[in-house]
Amino acid sequence: MSAFDVPDEVARAFRLELFQDHLALERGSADTTREAYARDVARFALFARTAGAAAPADATPRALREFVFHLKDLGLAPSSIRRTVSAVRTYYRFLVSEGHVAKDPSERLETPKRWRTLPEVLTVAEVERLLASPSVEEPLAFRDRAMLELAYGAGLRVSEWIGLRVQDLVFDDQLLRVFGKGSKERLVPIGRSAIGAAAVYLRELRPRLEKGQGKGILFLNARGEPLTRMGAWTILRKHVERAGIEKAVSPHTLRHSFATHLLEGGADLRAVQEMLGHADIATTQIYTHVDREFLRSVHRQYHPRP
Structure with a gap:
C-alpha cells in the first residue's frame, strides 16, 4: 500500500504524489x-478505480456526482463533503494545467446543498436484468443474487449492505433488521424473491464459505471473511x-431505485421514510420530484414552444 492508504498502482495511475507536491510547492x-x-483525493481515486476508471481521465462528471453521493452515504458532515469537492476540483485543475487530462469533469460538480435532482435511477426492467445476472454455474452466484436482492429489496446503504448479520434476517416475519447511521435500528419488509435468495445462500453456500472468520456477518468473500465495501462495488x-x-x-443507485419505484407505485411518503431510515422527511421528499423532473425534460425536448 502507498502512503495514501490506497494500492500503489492506484496512487501511480492517479498521480497522487505529484498532486501532493503541487499542494506543498505551488499552492503553499x-x-x-x-x-x-x-x-480526500486518495479516497476519490480509490472510489474511481473501484467504479471502473483506470486513470483520472476516465472519470466522468456522472461518476464524480456518484462519488459525492457516496460520501453522503458514509455519513460525512456537509462541511467535509464540501471540502472534498473543493479538493477534487483543485486536483483536476492541476491535472489539466499539467496536461495530464484534457477535460475537467469537476467543473459543474455541486455540493449537496445545491442538489435538486437525483443520480441515475434504474428502471424496473433494468433491475430485473441486474437481479437475473448471477449465473447458477458460478461458485458465488447464490451470494451475489442474495446481495443484489436485499440491497434493492430493502433500499440499503452500502454500509448497511455489507454490515448485515445472519441474525438480522427475520424470515418468519419477512423482515430485515438494519442498523443505519448512528447505529439506529429499523425493520424493513422484504419480498419473497429476496427472502428466497437469502435462504438459498444461507443453506447452500455460506456454510461452505465460513472458515471461522465470518464474525456472524451475512455476506462473505471467497476467503470466508466479511465482504468489504470495495468487494461489494466490484461485484455490483x-x-x-x-x-x-x-x-x-x-x-x-439501488437505494434510489428502491425509493423511486415505491413512490411511483403509490407508497406513502412516511412509510418510505421509515424504510430508508431518514431522520427528516425532507430528505425523502426529493424522490417525489423525480416524475416531475422527467415530465419537464420531456416537455422541453418535444414541445414546439419549450
Whole structure:
C-alpha cells in the first residue's frame, strides 16, 4: 500500500504524489489543508478505480456526482463533503494545467446543498436484468443474487449492505433488521424473491464459505471473511456490465431505485421514510420530484414552444 492508504498502482495511475507536491510547492497550502486534500483525493481515486476508471481521465462528471453521493452515504458532515469537492476540483485543475487530462469533469460538480435532482435511477426492467445476472454455474452466484436482492429489496446503504448479520434476517416475519447511521435500528419488509435468495445462500453456500472468520456477518468473500465495501462495488459492477446496463450504477443507485419505484407505485411518503431510515422527511421528499423532473425534460425536448 502507498502512503495514501490506497494500492500503489492506484496512487501511480492517479498521480497522487505529484498532486501532493503541487499542494506543498505551488499552492503553499497549510499542513492541515494539504493533508486533508491529499486524503480526500486518495479516497476519490480509490472510489474511481473501484467504479471502473483506470486513470483520472476516465472519470466522468456522472461518476464524480456518484462519488459525492457516496460520501453522503458514509455519513460525512456537509462541511467535509464540501471540502472534498473543493479538493477534487483543485486536483483536476492541476491535472489539466499539467496536461495530464484534457477535460475537467469537476467543473459543474455541486455540493449537496445545491442538489435538486437525483443520480441515475434504474428502471424496473433494468433491475430485473441486474437481479437475473448471477449465473447458477458460478461458485458465488447464490451470494451475489442474495446481495443484489436485499440491497434493492430493502433500499440499503452500502454500509448497511455489507454490515448485515445472519441474525438480522427475520424470515418468519419477512423482515430485515438494519442498523443505519448512528447505529439506529429499523425493520424493513422484504419480498419473497429476496427472502428466497437469502435462504438459498444461507443453506447452500455460506456454510461452505465460513472458515471461522465470518464474525456472524451475512455476506462473505471467497476467503470466508466479511465482504468489504470495495468487494461489494466490484461485484455490483460485474453484474451491471453483464446485464448490459450502460448507466453509472453504484450501491446507492439501488437505494434510489428502491425509493423511486415505491413512490411511483403509490407508497406513502412516511412509510418510505421509515424504510430508508431518514431522520427528516425532507430528505425523502426529493424522490417525489423525480416524475416531475422527467415530465419537464420531456416537455422541453418535444414541445414546439419549450
